[in-house]
Amino acid sequence: MALHPCISSAIAASIVALTPVLAQADTFTAQSVVTSATLYPTGGEVVRRARLQMPAGRHELHLPNIPAQSAQSFAQSVRAELTNAQLGPIRVRPDLQTTKENWAEPEAEARKLVADAKATLDQLKSQKAAAMDEVTAAQDGLDFLTRLKAPSGTAAIDLAQIAAMIREQSALAREAMAQAQARSNALNDSLNDAKAALDAAKIELARIADPDEARVTVSLSLDVPEDGEVSVDVIYPIQAAGWRPSYTAQLDTVTGDMQFERSVQVTQSTGEAWFDVTLSLSTDRPERSTDPSYLPPLIRRVFDPDDMRPMARSMAADTMMLEGAQMTADSMVPRGYGLNLMYDLPLEQTVYSSADEATEFAMSVLEFGPQMSVRAVPLFDETGYLMAAFQNTSGEMFLPGEVRLYRDGSFIGQTFSDSIGAGERAEFGFGPVDGIKVSRVIVDANEGDRGVIRKSNEMESAILISVENLTDRVWPIEVMDRVSVSEQEDLDIKWSSTQIPSEVASNDQRGILKWVFDLEANTIWTTQLTERLTWPDGQQLQ
CATH class of the missing domain: 2.60.40 (Immunoglobulin-like)
Structure with missing residues (x-):
């Protein structure tokens, strides 16, 4: 099949573009x-x-x-x-700058070549698809004729006529199938030429420089x-290029599985498209310093006490200078990414030049069995939040990046994850569980006063915390609250809870209490948290 004239021109143009032009006896341009x-x-x-x-x-x-x-x-x-x-x-x-007038015409011609090449390729694909449809139709006809049977009791002469008809129609179907298959095969070379012409047209378009x-x-x-x-x-x-990791975490609350999809978003705005390039992504950061910080000597001085005040001013100035240098050094310390890694994308990729749009490439899909729980913070929230804690068993570090969060197939938002090292535990929040209601109220005293009683050197409080499960399933619950913490011997703090906390310094934070339990469907869990603070007369509480 003859190619479209524009396609032939594109192939010829690409060959000329790749052939050196001998400007002088020993000068080439390519x-x-x-x-x-x-x-x-x-x-x-x-x-x-x-x-x-x-x-x-x-x-x-x-x-x-x-x-x-x-x-x-x-x-x-x-x-x-x-x-x-x-x-x-x-x-x-x-290079000599091209004027807009001189640039517009070749750019338009190159874009037309790309459009024509794509149209020809699409037309050839349609022709091949039509030929393959004819092959399928002929095969369906043969299958029908093969299954065709004469009714019982048919006369011999009629049977002979039916058999002759089947032979004739079968021959016609096989001939039609062979012709359609031949047409399909004949299009293969034209398809390959059209694909090559489209690639050449794209290269020509990428070659043209925007002035x-x-x-x-x-x-x-x-x-x-x-x-x-x-x-x-x-x-x-x-x-004008770079990459950043991107993640998608999909939690199934029924099976308890979490699918973790890793991808990368690549950007480049160099002014030209990259067609079919081998792309590698490195975690190295060449903009960082290649040498360690300079450590200056620590110089001590002795001085006459009579000159203390001027010397003090001098030492203060030196201290400020050293502290300023230290602050500068601290601000330039790179963020730790662990061992440097290199990711090679398995196929050749095309990345267009754009300052606003990123091209996303999938990396891998991992499966984790997270530990799910509903975390309640009654001091601030009126409902519990679903949490999923997991261990990174992939053997690779996950670099910092945005995480898109899905719960039972629904998008619920996104968060930012810090780096997660190989073997490290991490946790994502998957949104509120509306069926877990949380409350925190001050308990009324018997005398009718509020539950916070305060004197000049004493304060007492009573808080009732409750968690109600309105869902139809059991949920593992974590309730977090706090009591006052003293750093002075004169301030005495005593507290108690009707439900003993599982942790009294959660995450190594003093005064942060955590209760961990399973809450059955349609049940309520409560605890009363009381606190008494005393301090010497004449002093005030902060």
């Missing part, structure tokens, strides 16, 4: 494309490649149209790797020992 990229949380490093046939000898190779904000900074960081050639000096110069984006030309001096293909990889860092 287009390069990004073939791989290693991204860090901030920034990255890309490899762009050019391949071309070169004769033996010393040559100058120009690679234009490379996005870069500054030719000077680009020249300081670029390096090159060659196959079948020796590298000499590398020079970088700014608002700065570009440079990299010139390399090459010594080619013999005629043949030379491959050039230009490697350089970029700032």
Whole structure:
């Protein structure tokens, strides 16, 4: 099948674009494309490649149209790797800025080539699908004829006619199926050509520079020992790119399982699209300092007491200077990410240039059996919140990132998770459980006064805490409340609870009480928490 003229033009244009143009006897120009990229949380490093046939000898190779904000900074960081050639000096110069008028027409033509190539590919796919539908229809006809039987008692002459009809129709069905299969097979080469033309059109579109984006030309001096293909990889860092982890936690409260999906969101705004690149993600952070902090000597002085005041001012100034230096050092200490890791995406990827949109790639799906509980904080909340604690048994560290939370298939919100090391325990909150009602009220005294009695050097309080389970299932409950804590011997604090707390310093926090229990359906749990504070006369309580 002949290709659309636009597609043939696209293939021809791509071949010309990849073929070096001999400007002088020893000067070549070739287009390069990004073939791989290693991204860090901030920034990255890309490899762009050019391949071309070169004769033996010393040559100058120009690679234009490379996005870069500054030719000077680009020249300081670029390096090159060659196959079948020796590298000499590398020079970088700014590309001449194209005017909007000169740029608009080729950009429109390139976009039309992409659209035409895609339309041709879609048309060929439709033709192949139609041919395969005919194959299926013919096969269905054969299957029907095979199952066809004459009614009982049919005369012999009629049986012969039926048999002849079945043979004739079967032959026609097989012929139709063979012809449709042949048409489908014949489209395979055209489909491959159309796919190649679409890829070439995309590369051409990516090559065209927006005049608002700065570009440079990299010139390399090459010594080619013999005629043949030379491959050039230009490697350089970029700032307008990065990646961040993203997670989705889906909790099934019936089975008690939690599915943890890991993905990464990649962004790049270099000014060109990356088509079919090998993408790697590193947890390294090149922007961090490569050397430890400088530790200055601690200089002591002796001084005459008569000069104490001026010297005190001098020492105060020195102290302020040292403290300022220490504060600066502290502010530059990197966040700990554990061991550095590298993730290689299994397939070649396409990442478009955009400052506002991220491309998300799935990494893995893990299964955990979390420990579920409903946590109630009666001092602040009127309902319990579902919590799921789990251990990271994946063997890998989970980097800090946003976590989308789903409970029984419904999206309930998102949270931010700090890093979770391999083997470390973590906990996510999965929203309120409306059927768990919580209350915390001050108990009335018998005399009719409020439950908080305060004198000049004494204060007493009585609090009633209750948790009611209005659901139809048993829930493990954690109730958290607090009592006063004293750091002075003169302030005496005594407290009691009708239900003994499971922990009296939860999470190593003094005065934080926790009650852990299972609450049956349609039942209420209560405890009364009393507290008495006394202190010497003449002093005030804070």
